[in-house]
Amino acid sequence: MSNISPMLNAIKELPHRTVSTGTLVDDITNILNDAEDTIITQWGACAVISGDSGTGKTVLLEKVVERFNAMYQSSEVPNKGVYVRSPSNMKPLDLLRKILSAFGEPGRIRGTEDEMRHRISQQIKNKNIKLIVFDEFQQVVEKLGEKSVRQQADYLKELLDDYDVFMVFAGTPRVTEILDANEQFKSRCNRVIHKSLMSVSTPESYSTLASYLTTLQSVHKIAGTDLSHASIVLPIQHATNGDLRGITRTLVKACQHARRANRDKLIKDDFQASWVPSSSAGKKQVVNPFRRQLSVLKKDMGVNYEL
Incomplete structure (x- = not known):
């Protein structure tokens, strides 16, 4: 049995172990630097990661959050990074529910839009959340109407400004449309990263x-x-x-x-x-x-x- 254990280990580890490819290391470094600049300057900003499925966007986001949290773990008041996966069957309030769930709110997320927005604000302040990354964010662009997309963009821009948060939006090429939904959002975008197969x-x-x-x-x-x-x-x-x-x-x-x-x-x-x-x-x-x-x-x- 021992002669096949190395192969068995490879089978088990391959899907779960991150191996650097292409510009992954540089992309992680650049986003972390942008997030740090936001914290120092107290000026909310964002980045966009665009690419087809299979280009490593999710791995990039997960590593950014992991390293961000490790960077500030020993701080007296640690800054926190959070990963949010956008829902596939997007309705206007679903993004708020996903954010609250990612922030650690237990159970089924209930409440009006105003109530959920208030709880998001409280969580950001109480947990000192300074980095929010949104995966599959093209779902917001594709599933909601133009008016709703603009409202979501306006709301997220307010969070940037009010709480000096750095946000990362990742998804298929349509994810870049979030920048067009709010001109002030576009002016706060530090970089757009295009990932390729x-x-x-x-x-x-x-x-x-x-x-x-x-x-x-x-x-x-x-x-x-x-x-x-x-x-x-x-x-x-x-x-x-x-x-x-x-x-x-x-x-x-x-x-x-x-x-x-x-x-x-x-x-x-x-x-x-x-x-x-x-x-x-x-x-x-x-x-x-x-x-x-x-x-x-x-x-x-x-x-x-x-x-």
Whole structure:
């Protein structure tokens, strides 16, 4: 049993352990610096993180909150950061309920709009909340009418001004519309960060993806085939379109195949055998990218540089 424990550990840890990719470290540092500036200047501000699903926005937000709270933990009156996930079935009062829930209010959140706003203000003051990050905030933009979106933006801008809070809004590209809903909001925006899916469109982007896979292999101690080799990098990109969650799932499935074969080392056959075509492929015949010749795969993906 001991010979498969390293592979089993990788399977368990891969979905939950954060590994830096792209500009993640710089993005975290920049947002934390912006939040600190807000606290020092006592001038509320915000940032926006825009990107498609699978670009690492949620990981970025969670790490920002975690490190913010660690930074001020030893303070006499600690500043607090809070993560708020926007509701999918958005109604005008749902965002207020989500904020109160994230602030720690127990049970089913009840009350009128004025009552909930008052409780939010009290929580911000009592708990010294100085950072609020909103994930999936495009839900607010997409599900509410223009008038309601403007009202939400006006209210959140008031919180910035009244309590010197730093806010981060993250979501799909439509999340940037929050800045258009209130011109004063736009003037308080320190930065807009655009997150992209991993890619092999250029030698530089290929190197970033290969480096990320190498880091995953090192951190999780995955023995066997070199994950930075083109025969692995290109099929993974083809299979996942650079979606970070998809990359993780692909590695987990390959590790599971190796474990079930009672091996503690990953081989390319593990990727070939565990690959499943995406549901979007429909009835169209899709060739397993891990079985294709590298030259054919390069041509299909438009990779016209030397690897």
